[in-house]
Amino acid sequence: MTDDTSSLTGLLASAERTLRLEQQAIGALVARLDGDFERACELILACRGRVVVTGMGKSGHIGSKIAATLASTGTPSFFVHPGEASHGDLGMITPGDVVLALSNSGETAEVTALLPLLKRLGTPLISMTGRPGSTLARHAEAHLDAGVEREACPLDLAPTSSTTAALALGDALAVALLESRGFTAEDFALSHPGGSLGKRLLLKVSDLMHQGARLPQVALGSPLRDALLEITRQGLGFTCVIDPEGRLAGVYTDGDLRRTLDQFSDLSSLTVDQVMTTPGKRTSPDTLAAEAVRLMEDNRITALAVVDDDGRPVGALHMHDLLASGVI
Structure with missing residues (x-):
């Protein structure tokens, strides 16, 4: 075995040992969930203000992430550096808040x-420490025990397993509060309007569809030639076919054209209703854009007619619109 191979084997062994130790640290937290965890949740749910998270050094970094997770899942929260708090930032904390230290x-x-x-x-005050008998734990209304048997660091010094355990316990707290509040995917999206997740959860078909003069449509009974011209003119790969009452009777697509060419040698005498797809896949303006994507993917199509409650076409949606919006 070469020195390089030995070195690589040692690196992988070190990584595996670290991950197993941190996995064990998280697993040990389950047995320590008790009434204090419930009390911490009750204090936060009853809070009229915000959850103020504080911590020093590595604990501070973990606390900052916990504050961000709480804030994005329905629990107003922010992080305060404890050193700065003693020099003026304590004014950011009010009696109506809850502090997580x-x-x-x-x-x-x-x-x-x-x-x-x-x-x-x-x-x-809610404390999260590795020592239930510590000063911070004793003075807290609820104490979350994030203690670990040892750090993943071979010197048992660098915060590794302990910070991982604290982060996981913070996630457990945030999720428990999320579920207790009945926080929904739509609520989450309102906190993330700029991300792809927010777009998937907030954008509706009505936000993206082509309408008015950009809506491809021909009347029922129109010559097939007119339908082909409309498809070419609008460039969406299909056209709606409208009955005399203005409702969607069917659609004619690029795929239908290929099937028509296979079945008929002479297209000049055909009308669109002879070869259109009925009733045609459709959606409503209020459908989430993400649901429209799923409908297209399930049916292997690239465009949809958008109809109102009476079945009248009000728009057209193409896969390109969804791609351009960032929904997919």
């Missing part, structure tokens, strides 16, 4: 220095 040791000076001030404000 992270410290693996539970003795971090910058964090414990806030305890008298929080008591004076009457702001409820």
Whole structure:
């Protein structure tokens, strides 16, 4: 075995050991979920203000992520650096808030220095530490035990397993609150309007469809030639076929044209209703764009007629519109 191979084997072994230790650290949290976790949830659900998360060093980085996760899942939250809090930022915390303080040791000076001030404000404190008997844990209304047997670091010094456990416990808290609030995918999208997820959950067919003069349509009984000209003119790969009452009778697509050429040698005498697809796939303006994508994919089509409650065409939607919008 070459030195390079030995080195690579050692690297993989180290990575596997780290992941297993952190996996064990997260698994051990389950047995420690107790009434304090429920109490923490109750304090946050009853909170009239926001959840203020604080922590120093690596715990601070984890706390910042927990605050962001809470805020994006229906629990107003922000992060305050404990050092800055003692020098003016404490004014950001109000009696109506709840403070979630992270410290693996539970003795971090910058964090414990806030305890008298929080008591004076009457702001409820939830602690997340690795030591249930620590100063921070003892002074909290609810304590979340994120302790680990050992760090993944071979020196048992660098925060690794402990920060992973704290992050996972923060996620558990956020999800429990999310479910308790009945937070929906639409609520989540409102917090993420600029992302692809927000677009999938917020955009409707009416936001993307072609309408008015851009709606391809011909009357029932029209010569096939007229339907082909309309498809070419609008460039959407299909046209709606409208009955005398203005309702969608069917559609004629590029795919239908290929089938027509296979079946008929002379197209000059054909009318569109002889070769159109009935009733034709359709959707409504209020359908989520993501649902329209699924309908197209399930039926292997690239365009849809958009109809109102009476079955009258009001628009046309093409896969290209969905691609351009970022829905897919």
